[in-house]
Amino acid sequence: MTARVDVRKTYKLFVGGKFPRSESGRTYEVTTAKGTFAANAALASRKDARDAVRAARAAQSGWAGATAYNRGQVLYRVAELLEGRRSQFVADVAAGEGASAKKAEELVSAAIDRWVWYAGWTDKVAQVAGNANPVAGPYFNLSVPEPTGVVAVLAPQRSSLLGLVSALAPVLVTGNSVVLLSSEDRPLPAITLAEVLATSDVPGGVVNVLTGHTAEVAPHLATHMDVNAIDLTGALGADNITWGELEADAAENLKRVRRPAGDAEGDWFDAQSLEQILAFTETKTVWHPKGM
């Protein structure tokens, strides 16, 4: 009796709630940490990046316009689905990062817990980061945080799930939409996450996932005039590009920029904070006179 031949997956991009191949028709080979063939991933092009930005822009106002309670429900639902897929993520992380089974379990658990932590913030951010201002005059004056708009996230290169979730989830909390460029060498958890998002209640276009060469795609996101902010974490450790070059590109339309925290990627276990959410918000202050 011959051994069963397994059925393998074709990995694609995730744009506007759909799974297209790269318009360029290109793929690149992804290997496991041990160097064996894992899959061919789509090699995103400039056109794919632009399509993703367009999808993100179209989805942004609807996502921001949902009630904070509703966004919390939707994000928590993602955590439920992540839990259901944990064995697949454990296998992806173990193979891609070369982690032991135990370590991979820890990383996946931390990633799911992190998603839950951020899901709970949606309806608390305004209370914690906003305030009434006691101005010297008869005015009602309120400052509230708002999403900055379309955010490009360069996912961490090494931590393919925990790092990815740590960068992605906080951006979504306040109502931003995201174009996420996955780790170049370890893109598979990002695509699996895209499959989770596609079957969750997150509206199509709110999260778009690109795979490919960071040095090829990131400059198009950094220079794109319809991207409001960019997280450059994933430029650290990427080949042929530095975060400083991308930050200079981003200055063209004064994008909000999040720089990599240090010179080397950390282990991400302690990387959850309110500040991570607020990095991609604006403060809006509204004045109104008071009188009889």
Added chain:
Amino acid sequence: MSKFEYAPAPESRAVVDIASSYGLFINGEFTDGAGGAMKTVNPATEEVLADVAVADEADVDRAVAAARRAQEKVWGPMPGAERAKYLFRIARLLAERAREFAVLETLDNGKPIRESRDVDVPTAAAHFFYYAGWADKLGYAGYGADPRPHGVAAQVIPWNFPLLMLAWKIAPALATGNTVVLKPAETTPLTALLFADLLRQAELPPGVVNIITGAGPTGSALVRHAGVDKVAFTGSTAVGRLIAKQIAGTRKHATLELGGKAANIVFEDAAIDQAIEGIVNGIYFNQGQVCCAGSRLLVQESVAEEVTERLKRRLSTLRVGDPMDKNTDVGAINSAAQLERITALTQVGEDEGATRWTSDCPLPETGYWFAPTVFTNVSSAHRIAREEIFGPVLSVLTFRTPAEAIAKANNIPYGLSAGIWTEKGSRILAMADAMRAGVVWANTFNRFDPTSPFGGYQESGYGREGGRHGLASYLVEGGAR
């Protein structure tokens, strides 16, 4: 229309002594600058007020070194409660010498004494008073239990509100334990230099605040200096973009307060008299040289004719002239260069087919003047509806539905401020939600307060100044609570 003539009511300039020349204020002392000298003039009379030193790179170096020493040895280690007392002193001294500062500001800037006396100086003092109280309460500000200062802050400020911008920058920087090298604008350095004398009276330790004068190259050298940890800039979007590029790839933090092109939206049910006053205040305050000025008036079509007619009638009563006269509403344009920019852009407005109306008020013969001007028949594509003019020039557009007003208001790369005029509360709140702007004034305009954050979306820059949020720009987050 005949105008009621007021008797002149000039403010005395005897209250202020202007030296013939000024040096750089570094490490608590005035020193010479190696970059030569420049002249600062009174824009209302073109009289030269003083020679002011220009700092070169070596001078910038000395100032940053002084600030570094003071930060590490004195100001950083000092308990917040003690830092607070210095800031309270400064607030009180500013209030005591308010008349002197107001007169000097008006002489150097050209703004009406009414505004420097009633707005600029008291609000500057209020900022020091407000941030003084934060100095020993930083653990409560929401940035961790023990937030730290960045170190040395490079601050470059504009000429439209010279003393007020100084206060916006210096007060939160000092409250949080940073030290400062501040460069005032080349056309308006005098109140910053008088402020140095106030620091002497306050006995602020040397090096905590350094003031270096000069133009663009001096500011650029300061921003690029390797010893600077934090950059704070208020000015044009073009320069802000340049700064953002210059500090890319470094570990310098930045806050940028840049240009704007605010939509001031008037609905048909608005209280029209109040709205007219708000429109006037929105665009003619400080000769329109305000980044958050309400330079695009969006009026609902059904009342557009009435609003523009009443607006013109009101503008005809504005008194343009000697800024030192307490009756003056609109003063001088800050410089010949700025007057030229305003003139050129209004010409573009005419060339592109908008209809120009200019108040026929008499203008003085010397100095830099521009009469209040309104353009009607403006479309969103016109340059006068897209570019910041930074002068007393209003563009009027119309709309039919709230959705159209929102689309037109947000159809701009800027996002600093917006105004909404309507008697319907639910509409105010929905419009405020929809505006992509950092400050939204409903049934009022151009209000400022030290407790209230100010700053823009998109190409109007990043970071907030004022209020609790203004502290974030000067702090590195401490450990979680």
